[in-house]
Amino acid sequence: MRFKGGVLAALAATAMTFGTSAVQAKELFLYNWANYFPPDLIEKFESETGIDVTLDVYDSNETMLAKLQAGAAGYDIVFPSGYMVDVMREEDLAMKIDTAELPNFKNVQSPHDSPSYDPSREYSAPYMWGTTGLAYDTAKAPELDETWEEYFKPRDELKGKIAALNDQVEMYNAAARYLGIDVCTEDPAQAQKILDLLMAQKPHLALYSSTGTIDRMVAGEVVMHHMWNGAAHRAKEQRESITYIYPKEGLAFWSDNMVVPKDAPNPENAKTFINWMMDPQNAAVATNYTGYMNAIAGSGEYLDESLKSDPAVNMPKEYADRLRPSKECSTAARELRDKVWTTLKK
Template identity: 60%
Template sequence: MSTLKKTAAALIAGVLIAAAPVAAEAKELFLYNWTNYMPPDLLKRFTAETGIKVTLDQYDSNETLLAKLQAGGTGYDVIVPSDYMVKIMADQGLIQDIGVNQMPNFKNVGGPLKAPYFDPDRKYTAPYMYGTTGFTYDSAVTGPLESSWKEFFEPKEVLKGKIGVLNDQREVILAASYYLGVPACSEDPKQMKKVQDLLLAQKPFVALYNSDGTIERMVAKEVVMHQQWNGAAHRTKQDLKTAVYVYPKEGINLWADNLAVPVGAKNVEEAKTFINWMMDPKNIAEATNFTGYMNAVPGSAEFLDPALAKDPAVVPPKEDEALMKMAPGCSAKAKELMDKVWTNVRK
């Protein structure tokens, strides 16, 4: 081939390459979720069914999540805030109205979480898991204990240095408030001083404040008692048969976690696809079977592990249902007092 023909062929090839359609970018989704709170196999199946690759990062408290969003460096497409935090984030313009109530699978949602106080129209969030926050103890070490926060906050000597506490300001202070008969989110400094005194007196019995690894810590018998979410208690009992989850007679926090899309998310359509997919009965059931928490999709029942229904940590006895309380978001004044108490306890 002559030099001229070679040059012409090269030019034509270049034009054809330039004119060829650009390959579609791979779809992706960045999920920011609580630690150990979504089955890896479920995410793999989502990718297989939708072609959307999921990258998962994890956090240990609503406050960690809030601080990340307030700093403006989210980088995430789906987040999992709890009930009270949804209201805070919506009021601060940190999450998007994604019209969850218009999504095809929203028809599967039922019960009180279809229109909860924190998002009554379900514009911002879809329900994920809900449960309670009590405490678990190893009855092989302690023997039977009273169903009271007294066992946790004013424990017996055998538990000195053997109690694990969640690194969660709200959960810890709410539990102490229930025990003392102090209103949730109290704005009274004297009442909050009582809460602080109780938590400070408990400290010699506390091995650590940590929301991660509660299951492994109990199973390994590194602690004898641990404040836990009920799903973690269920999973603890699978390997530690002598573990007992307590519904304290003074009251127990009822919470609901939700799927939301932060403002600034880069993959909004992929996020909507994921959230709608998670409201499918089979998919949300797989999450329940993994986490040990219940969901708000009644149709998921046929896909659930029968062991869940038999565990009172997951499905509370009828007589304990009245003990469950969903605390509202706290006022700025109450939050300031809680911050001071938590700072003094943790220093």
């Protein structure tokens, strides 16, 4: 496995000079979230298939999308969240790969076999799924209520000790849910209320960052973090006093997927990888590493016991009605969200 940076132009030039078939025999280029794929699983894939894998990373769906929109043509697989699969399809950035026809698709469990953003699984395959809530250190903070208010209107002792995700959708949606506003609102007045809440919170934050969340909590650099549940689990493994909150106003229930970009240089290798990842043992290795659940039947017997005992991963049934599945918003709603985020980050 190799990590790359700034080599897309070279990859595109190679594809144009030698043609797709010359590259496709041995190469696969992944573009994934940071710290979201086990290195030993890549090594296993390379050993079993003879295909060399190069991994590049991003910190948000929007970063990945912007790169593809700018013409990046060197990636074979990207890992967008559900709503971003919709965007990629709308903008003709995703290749039709007919995932449901791959041999291991039979292992995909419902409802992941037919999600709203790709009901026939023509353009995507499931990777990991989870939630986005709040993690805090019980050794450094009083017991907190299960509400977004602890985050957006923090207690005095927590001010300056809270970290936010540098993620437009997660931050905007969390604020909207706390305020009781539709995350896909097209009303400028409602978007302004979301902006006002985020602006009022901003002085109390230590930083916005979607990378290093685990290390930050483990080191005690912050007491509370807006956090994905798998990251919270991995932090708890190193610092037992960390706990995960399911806010009563609702929290994101998301799924990340494997998608082949329209101009991928090695699409057949990509399909080989996707089918390989729908094998229960391989999916379980990814879950054990990331701390997030997969959608593959039969993987449970290969999971670490720590995942089964952590409420951040194995969610208590009483929280099921708090989950809010991701949905793709209209262009007008997305434009409002973009304006809020741009203003917030100035």
